[in-house]
Amino acid sequence: MKEKINGTQRALRILKALKGRTMDGLSNKDLCEAIDETPVNITRATAILESEGFLRKLPTGHSVLPYSTLRCIMSRICRQ
Numbered sequence: 001m002k003e004k005i006n007g008t009q010r011a012l013r014i015l016k017a018l019k020g021r022t023m024d025g026l027s028n029k030d031l032c033e034a035i036d037e038t039p040v041n042i043t044r045a046t047a048i049l050e051s052e053g054f055l056r057k058l059p060t061g062h063s064v065l066p067y068s069t070l071r072c073i074m075s076r077i078c079r080q
Helices: 007-017 028-035 039-051 067-079
Strands: none
Touching (some): 007 028, 007 039
């Protein structure tokens, strides 16, 4: 049986799945497969992440982590 996760966990799993895909990103279908989630949940989560600036959509429709998100992550890692 599939593990039930909340919206925060889903969003974090999407961000993890996009690691290393800064140039080409992933489609919603790829994200569905990567985190074993339904298309409607991926669409909802990526829309929220995009509206909050944690994700950017390319003209291809693929999602990527914007440089501002990457800088934020790196500043946290480098401070530790």
